[in-house]
Amino acid sequence: MNFRALLWQIVVVAIVVGIAAWLWSNTVHNLSVRRISTGFAFLGREAGMPIIDTWLPYSPRDTYLWAFVVGVVNTLRVAVIGVVLATILGTLVGISRLSSNWLLSRLSLVYVEVLRDIPLLLQLLFWYVLMQGLPPARGAWKPINGVFLSNRGLIVPSLPLDGGQAWVIGTALLGLVAFYFLRCDLLARQVRDGHPRRIWPYGILFVIAAPALLSWWLGVAWTPTMPVLRGFNFAGGWTFAPEYFALLIALVTYTSAFIAEIVRSGIQAVPKGQWDAAVALGLRRGFVLRQIVLPQALRVIIPPMTSQYLNLTKNSSLAVAIGYQDIVSVANTTLNQTGQAIESIALIMAVFLTISLGISLFMNWYNAHIALVER
Known part of the structure; x- marks a missing residue:
């Protein structure tokens, strides 16, 4: 029974691979007949299209x-x-x-x-x-x-998002991640030994105090x-x-x-x-x-x-x-x-x-x- 199941799986995979190979060969042949080039070399050419609403710097001269x-x-x-x-x-x-x-x-x-x-x-x-x-x-x-x-x-x-602001925001995000994992660990300990532990001081330290201290040290303006x-x-x-x-x-x-x-x-x-x-x-x-x-x-x-x-x-x-x-x-x-x-x-x-x-x-x-x- 196992041999028969394995045989049918091999047959199905062979059929799928054969259909995919036939479709690929047919596509390449039709493209060559119509003299249509293939590949992703066009990605390096100048785009020439305007994109108005974007957060990234862009001009039509880009690729x-x-x-x-x-x-x-x-x-x-x-x-x-x-x-x-x-x-x-x-x-x-x-x-x-x-x-x-x-x-x-x-x-x-x-x-x-x-x-x-x-x-x-x-x-x-x-x-x-x-x-x-x-x-x-x-x-x-x-x-x-x-x-x-x-x-x-x-x-x-x-808000200005220059180098200093980016560092402060990154520190706050890292502090949020650290606080999450620390909270999970403290809750697990509380479940094991039954002793409650205060979690909020760590949140203030990692998410608020550390980014605020870094902002003050770097002299970041938040106007x-x-x-x-x-x-x-x-x-x-x-x-x-x-x-x-x-x-x-x-x-x-x-x-x-x-x-x-x-x-x-x-x-x-x-x-x-x-x-x-x-x-x-x-x-x-x-x-x-x-x-x-x-x-x-x-x-x-x-x-x-x-x-x-x-x-x-x-x-x-x-x-x-x-x-x-x-x-x-x-x-x-x-x-x-x-x-x-x-x-x-x-x-x-x-x-x-x-x-x-x-x-x-x-x-x-x-x-x-x-x-x-x-x-």
Whole structure:
């Protein structure tokens, strides 16, 4: 029986390899007949395409390779920030769905049902048209001091990020990581010996005191740059273009509706006896939700939440519909200019595959980290 199973596996693998070899040979033959060059040598040529909204320095004289890097960063700008905001908003809406307040729970229900039933592309176009309908720069809305909202996008004050600031921020991030692992170790010790240990002094030391001391030693200035209206546009500050802002809002609101249902079902999966026991001990409902129910619900929430993170990342490719230049838009422009269709599409696939695998690996690690350990 084992020999037969092994034989069938060899046959299946041989068939797959044969089909792949035939497709490759056929593709190379057709490309040579049409005198279409192959390879990635075009990445070293001058791109000649403008990319307006980017965090990296770029000019049309840069290479196609650097244009692809800029496109990848633009995609990550949407994916990373979108995942964080969608998680926060979806969690709040999901908890509100279970609220005893009738109005709050019904509003959350309407939010979830409406946004889940409208195609994402329509929502994206709606937000983009809405952004285009905002007043011009001279008549921009100013909800708070230094923040402007107009058809130029969202303009907010910016902080200088030179060498000194980067070192301080890096120190704070490293301190946050060190505090996380130290907290896990102290909690494990408390479980073993039953002696409580104070954790907050280490948080103040690693996350606040160490970066503040480094900032003072380096003489880093943290004076924000306020945006100022000059002519028909703003100077200074950070500008979130209308295309980026519309894409981010659409992805966050759409994905948060699905995350809300995941959070709601995860909380309801925790036995009601957990609530009853905690309330009988006199614990507040907010404390019970944070410290007892949600940690148990995470084991149900994390797997489907991973799928939503992947969906948000892949749905960011709809940016091409409103002109936001992510990796898909840059690759499409490259394809039209060079004719390297296979290579451009292969780069898109490689980028999204890498991002998706990275998200999956991280979420699988986290899911295994919080899993119940059988004794």
